[in-house]
Amino acid sequence: MDKPIKSYGLDELPDIIESLGQPSFRAKQLAQWLYVHHADSYDQMTNLPTALRARLAECFPLHAPSLAERRISHDGTRKYLVEYHDGTCVETVAIPSRSGDRLTVCFSTQAGCSMQCAFCATGQAGFERNLVPGEIADQVLLAQNDMGRRVTNIVGMGQGEPFLNYRNVLAALRILNDPQGLAIGARHISISTCGVIEGIERFSHEPEQFTLAVSLHAARQSTRDLLMPRVARYKLPDLKQALMRYVKKTNRRVTLEYVMIDNVNDTDRDLEALNAFCSDLLCHVNLIPINAVEGSPFQPSDPLVLDQWVQSIQSHGKEATVRDSRGSDIDGACGQLKRTKCFT
Structure with a gap:
């Protein structure tokens, strides 16, 4: 066999x-x-x-996943617990746009995560295993079938670090991008990494125009090491150089994701460091008010701080937006995904 x-x-x-x-x-x-x-x-x-x-x-055995559970948010977002043949579970989120013209699916690339970011629920349970290409693609197909409408956008921002499962993730993206399959355009497919430099370098050489997002979350090394200990070996100057090379190679803009945490990474010094990191880099900054995670001491930044940051980043010539977090009431928002056998 x-x-x-x-x-x-x-x-x-x-x-x-x-x-x-x-x-x-x-x-x-x-x-x-x-x-x-x-x-x-x-x-x-x-x-x-x-x-x-x-x-x-x-x-070549064919194993079909199942929807172990489903939760529906008041805003229309749906979170799924997807169970595979060996009992492994991951969570997937389907997010319809408020205008109704788009359906985005946030998929997982690993069961659990080894990165152990301090603000993220996924890493608290540790790493179980990588997902294979079809298991990743199946999450999108299951969500599409349940929503009863075509998926227009997909983001690899669920459980796991995509670039630690690089081969399988790229194979899955090509399944989903295939014109005779789901035919999701490459520019509507985004992958988010914690900043694994080898993966960024490799991604820059792929022929498809997939979108790269980087979970930055701090532009001061000491703060980033506190929040993201498993990527401490990737120093911020080296990360920026990798992103500069990526932009030069692909001519595509990078999205920098930044979870805003009160009195942790949202001070004036942090803002100054972020603006310096963004200088000379073709990028878009996506500010994310941190979502509640059980047992976490972190709290979201004040909305006035978010406004100040947006204005400052824009004044330095970079686009900045505040993420419209969806599904937080069903633990389906950024940083809230787990891999429990059943929802609690």
Whole structure:
């Protein structure tokens, strides 16, 4: 028995089909059953020969995830607990825009997270395992089916550090971007990293125009090390140089995510450091009032501080926005995702 079929990317399916002595067009049919029709068994793949279906089932098991639970926010956001065949669970969030013209899905790339950021619920439970390409794509498909409408945007900002699961994440993005699949445009696909420099360098060489976001959260080294201890080895000057190279290589703007925490990273010195970090960098700053996490001492910055920061960043020639956090009443907002077996 080989690995489960969803462990493979789209570019690997032709080799699987060839190894089973089948013509190459069967690979496209298989991909459509997996990621367009979202088949949960080979028996459903009626345009594949019976013998091929039997061989696939024998050699490449097909595991379908399930929605263990679902919670619906007053603002229309939905949070899902997705359970895989081995009992591993992750959380996924579907966020309809207030205007109704977009549906964004925030997906997880790992079960749990090893980064242990001080303000994030995911890291409190530790790391379990990486997700394979099909498991990542399935989160988007499950959310789309439940919402009953097409997903227009996806963001890898759920549980896990995407660049510590690089190969599987990129394979999943290509499944979701495939014009014969979900056909989500590359510019509507964003990946957020804590600042793993090797991943940023690698991402800059990908041919697709995926969007890069970086969880900065502090532009003073001592504060960032306190909030994000597992990326302390990536020093801020080195991170900025990596981002400068990324922009030069791709000609694409970077989004800097900054969780605003009262009296921790929102002082005048922090603002001055952030403006200095942004200088000469093609970037957009997304300020995020911290959301409540059980057991955390952190509190959100005063709205007046947020206004001051937006005005200051804009006065330095950079775009700055305050994130409209959605789903906080169902623990579905930034930093609130866990991987519990059931919601509490």
